[in-house]
Amino acid sequence: MTPTRRSHRLTATVVLVVTALLLPLSACGVTRGGEGEANRRLSMYIPNSPGGGYDLTGRAAARVLEDADLSGRFEVTNVIGAGGTVAMQRLLNEKGVDDLVMSMGLGVVGATYTNDSRARVSQATPIARLIEDQEALIVPKDSPFKTVQDLVDAWKADPKSVTIGGGSSPGGPDHLFPMQLAKTVGIDPKQVKYIVYDGGGPLTSALLGKKIDVGTSGPSEFEGQLKDGSLRVLAVSGEERLDTVDAPTLTESGIDMTFVNWRGILAPPGISDESRERLVKMFTEMHQTKGWKDAVKRNGWIDSFATGEEFTTFLLEQDKRVETTLKELGLA
């Protein structure tokens, strides 16, 4: 055998091995066989990268649906870009396609405005709201702020004196929460000093190093630091207290406001009523499975399932609220 031939074989082997190793990574899109609705292959867009919030929620839902035989195999695709705007636009382009869904949430609503996109979540077909996360006001251990009131007093006296950091870019939940809070307590949102950090890690680091005064983020990312006492939570943003966090809600602290970061499922516009009903039914059945309850618990999410009129109204209300907030800031 000539050396060249041998090299060809070697290359072929190398390519084969690499492909074989990578196949499980892209593992999806294999039909289980058989005919009928339950075996129809479905697609799901995820508007951010693997490991992100929409990815965790979307993939957990797809997995539960497959495992409980409620759907055929899911082909999950991460459509990354511009905070979810790219995925949103692609979903809207797939008009009438009835075997496609997309996981999304509050951050995507904001991103469509801050990225100057024409895509609006209100144009898609709402299927279901799945879960929600509360936001928390987090401070370092020896911060002078002991209660929300301390923070609000200092903030009102001089808005620029309080530096707030969050893990999402403008339009995302960590940004919208302090802006709406400021407005509620009577501070011009434009005066709020908000620093963008690239996710929970850098934000934790800034809080521990006391580079910022307050962090706004979901409390689950700070579990370890909250447990050992290096960080404290002044208040959580939801209607009820969290089991995992020893802190009052904003309402209990005398501020009339609730704010939740939610995630849900949308389908393309222009699908038939039967198709919409079929998808709603599928996710409703998924919501009742033990697998989904386990996933919600494991990830520390709060179940906030809603479909139909309730979710549609909620989605439109959120869209409006985000638009108003961002317009006031000159970001939309």
Place this chain on the structure above:
Amino acid sequence: MDSLNLLLDGFAQALTIQNLFYAVLGVFLGTAVGVLPGIGPAMTLALLLPITYSVGPDSALIMFAGIYYGGMYGGSTTSILLNTPGESSSVVTAIEGNKMAKKGRAAQALATAAIGSFVAGTIGTLLLVLFAPSVAGQVVKLGNPSNFALILLALFAVTAVLGTSRLRGFIALFLGLAIGLVGGQTGQARLTFGNPLLADGIDIVVVAVAIFAIGEALWVAAHLRRRPLDIIPVGQPWMSREDWGRSWKPWLRGTAFGFPFGALPAGGAEIPTFLSYVTERKLSKHPEEFGKGAIEGVAGPEAANNASAAGTLVPLLAIGLPTTATAAIMLLAIQSYGIETGPQLFDTEPDLVWALLASLFIGNTLLLLLNLPLAPLWAKLLQIPRPYLYAGILFFASLGAYSVSFQPFDLAILLVIGLLGLAMRRFGLPVLPLIIGVILGPKLEEQLTTSLQISSGDVSTLWSEPVAVIVYAFIALALTAIVVSGLRKPKPEAPLNEKEEVSA
């Protein structure tokens, strides 16, 4: 001594058949994703996260750590052989490594990369074992002004690799900085031309693959019929005595750069590889070989990127603070088991932590055993006839660019920047300054804007931290030294002004 006993217990746990299996699986997978540009360890771990449902925490973490270390090894293989960096941390390796491969020294380049990674990984893990509990609390004290100063230092060091023509070097550097400007990180869309696909900027892997691999493939294609093909010599399969002599110091210095940067919140693996490369170039007894395939230029950066992977685990394990995307996903995995991360992790889960640390040593050894015998085999890949080889490189590069974010648009970007790479070769512009500009430009800007945002625009914040002051003093000293030596033997093109431009 206490640490060592605990570590021995960890070995006992990590060496069970099951955990060993996951360690082997992890290093194999890691090597594979490291080889493929675009798919990095972070994305692999994210896609494998569901595995945490079905295997125990020790097995999962051991596999994840194997993927992380394996990715650092694998990234160097394609850099050296195909001039296609698999990860941004192995970009620098391509510079000297691919030149070595073309001289028939691919096996040596791969070997020094593998052994250097092993040495750095082992020393790094040892440092991790000894210091993780005590130093981790310190890293958060470094704020944005210090990070800004450190990145500025790296950018300043780049002037040393600008090549023979400073003018061409600066053109390349500013081209890179311009590409780095694309995107909306500052809250305003910049150079996106209304295209949301550009809103997140252009991924560094796409730029590196385009400039190195596509640019080179087009260049070779353009000359294929004009020049007879020079056959790549086969060369010796193993490292010679001289190679060892020239490698060991760069390995150690690379480790010294990589470990601390890995542990810093804004450090990462890229900056220490640049600093290591520049240092080796300055210290080398064979400076004339740099740019033509100097083994030091492979040994140092490869050690640096592996040591930084170990450094990353310091804040992760000690205070539950992820400093890289890969570490963030490992943290997610730990938390999905209901394990509380943070300073108490060493006390509440000692078995898990020490088994993980022990498995890092095991993984490193496995990677060396896997990579060293493969080096001469990989090297034979280069004997494929040139047209087929470059066709393969083009395929590989496109696959990698596509898998960064699964957007066909990235392929268009790949081609455009690939044409830029061809033009740069045509006009003799060095490519390294461009890549460094793309990587460091956005980082520098981010640190500067965050510093100034926090200080409400007060510029004095930039020298408000001791580390920053020390770094600036160092830059000033180096500048003075350059000016003084420049005055002694004056050159026609006063380099003084250009230096100031960079540090301003």
